[in-house]
Amino acid sequence: MNYDPIFDKWHEECGVFGVFDRTVDVARYVYWGLFALQHRGQESAGIAITDGNEVALKKGMGLLTEAIKELPTLKSHMGTGHVRYSTTGSNNPRNIQPLVIHYQGGQIAVAHNGNLTNALGIRRQLEADGSIFQTTMDSEVIVNLIARSKADTQEERIADAARQIEGAFSLVITTNDSLVGVRDPQGFRPLCLGKTEHGYVLSSESCAFDAIKAEFIRDIDPGEMVIIDDRGVRSTIYVEPQKIDKKLCVFEYIYFARSDSKIDGQSVYETRLNMGRELYNETKYDADIVMSIPDSGTTAALGYARASGIPFAEGLIKNRYSGRTFIKPNQEERELAVRMKLNAMPEVVGGKRIVLIDDSIVRGTTSGLIVKMLKEAGAKEIYMCVSSPAIEYSCHYGIDTSVRKELIAATHTIEEIKDYIKADKLHYLSKEGLCRAISGVPEADLCFACFNGDYRVDVPTEQEEGVKYVLE
Numbered sequence: 001m002n003y004d005p006i007f008d009k010w011h012e013e014c015g016v017f018g019v020f021d022r023t024v025d026v027a028r029y030v031y032w033g034l035f036a037l038q039h040r041g042q043e044s045a046g047i048a049i050t051d052g053n054e055v056a057l058k059k060g061m062g063l064l065t066e067a068i069k070e071l072p073t074l075k076s077h078m079g080t081g082h083v084r085y086s087t088t089g090s091n092n093p094r095n096i097q098p099l100v101i102h103y104q105g106g107q108i109a110v111a112h113n114g115n116l117t118n119a120l121g122i123r124r125q126l127e128a129d130g131s132i133f134q135t136t137m138d139s140e141v142i143v144n145l146i147a148r149s150k151a152d153t154q155e156e157r158i159a160d161a162a163r164q165i166e167g168a169f170s171l172v173i174t175t176n177d178s179l180v181g182v183r184d185p186q187g188f189r190p191l192c193l194g195k196t197e198h199g200y201v202l203s204s205e206s207c208a209f210d211a212i213k214a215e216f217i218r219d220i221d222p223g224e225m226v227i228i229d230d231r232g233v234r235s236t237i238y239v240e241p242q243k244i245d246k247k248l249c250v251f252e253y254i255y256f257a258r259s260d261s262k263i264d265g266q267s268v269y270e271t272r273l274n275m276g277r278e279l280y281n282e283t284k285y286d287a288d289i290v291m292s293i294p295d296s297g298t299t300a301a302l303g304y305a306r307a308s309g310i311p312f313a314e315g316l317i318k319n320r321y322s323g324r325t326f327i328k329p330n331q332e333e334r335e336l337a338v339r340m341k342l343n344a345m346p347e348v349v350g351g352k353r354i355v356l357i358d359d360s361i362v363r364g365t366t367s368g369l370i371v372k373m374l375k376e377a378g379a380k381e382i383y384m385c386v387s388s389p390a391i392e393y394s395c396h397y398g399i400d401t402s403v404r405k406e407l408i409a410a411t412h413t414i415e416e417i418k419d420y421i422k423a424d425k426l427h428y429l430s431k432e433g434l435c436r437a438i439s440g441v442p443e444a445d446l447c448f449a450c451f452n453g454d455y456r457v458d459v460p461t462e463q464e465e466g467v468k469y470v471l472e
Contacts, residue, residue, distance in 0.1 A: 015040035016111040018172035020179040021199025027071040041083035048109035049079035062276040081470040082111040089463040103147040106176040111137040115167030159238040178229040186247040187222030205261040219221035230471035247447035274437035275387040276303020288352040291314040300387040301357035315348040350378030364408040368421035395461040
């Protein structure tokens with residue numbers, strides 16, 4: 001699953017990016033866009049470019065710079081790219097996107113961000129009808145549905161497939177003639193449209209537009225499909241209006257998105273500052289310094305410091321070159337791994353009452369180690385503040401979280417969690433405070449399922465949960 005056992009963090013599965021422009025080096029533009037989205041996926045990367053007749057594909061494991069040593073060289077005007085996190089045990093090159101297929105209707109390259117909640121049922125039916133699958137990804141269900149559609153055009157085939165799948169999906173697809181972007185009817189995952197001097201781009205986040213000097217135009221709406229070709233940009237709502245029920249994942253604002261992005265018109269950076277301010281308004285802790293667990297809690301910590309007047313300090317230094325691991329360490333190994341990634345500074349924390357900010361607590365393992373580290377460095381008291389409500393439910397919409405019983409807040413009270421991590425105080429931001437922090441987006445447009453179990457799209461049954469796809 002997309003969970004870091006060392007840092008006790010969820011991770012977004014991927015970033016998608018696409019370009020339609022006849023005047024630029026498309027492969028290079030896609031590469032730069034993916035580089036800006038690297039935070040959304042660090043296990044593999046792929047780029048597919050096309051001139052409408054041929055497709056050139058480059059992909060590999062690792063960071064973008066490791067995965068793609070040479071860019072595809074086909075002279076092209078369209079391209080799509082993908083960076084992803086893989087699941088434990090599924091670091092398989094066959095699962096790297098974009099997926100490129102040639103079929104009776106033409107050729108397509110598909111990049112997918114999200115998780116299909118009905119993928120297993122569709123896959124079983126397709127296999128029963130003779131379809132062959134090459135990967136373990138739910139994304140392959142999408143290309144099979146496109147290939148089997150009886151619609152007249154590639155764009156209509158894509159819309160036909162999108163109407164059959166459920167759950168979270170933001171798609172960037174190249175066809176023979178066009179670049180296509182599709183967002184699911186709930187808009188669980190972000191997708192936005194930008195403009196270059198002579199063309200257009202699609203991206204998971206607006207921060208990638210800055211990398212290629214593109215102008216942000218707008219977010220793609222839930223249930224919308226945009227088609228970009230030589231005629232410009234066309235848009236259609238591919239589902240019945242009553243099926244559209246916007247529910248953007250609130251964790252995009254809390255943690256996943258890059259701080260310099262805007263999602264649905266809301267600045268991610270300002271939102272995180274507001275979360276810190278709301279944490280102070282709810283706690284009013286009297287302390288000597290405010291600190292973050294870098295880097296996920298830093299912006300919220302700045303907001304807390306500004307609201308409280310308590311100085312912000314860097315008491316934990318992060319080793320930025322330690323990488324990420326999928327090992328499942330024992331307690332001793334986990335502590336050593338945390339110390340490899342973070343180091344406490346006694347000259348900063350010694351004798352201090354510390355407000356310590358992080359964005360979330362999943363299992364609580366790392367939080368306790370960090371509190372221990374700070375107290376060993378001389379901290380007097382630790383007041384742990386979390387810039388989100390307690391995570392009590394698994395996510396089925398693009399973050400393959402732990403089974404519910406492994407989420408510490410699902411089985412323990414806040415007081416018990418405080419004692420477990422050995423903090424002196426513990427406070428989670430209330431849902432009301434979170435909504436005030438994201439003031440530019442209506443509460444009704446956000447998904448809080450991981451906090452309250454309100455799943456607006458049917459989730460897999462317990463019998464099906466034993467079969468896990470690589471979530472893209």
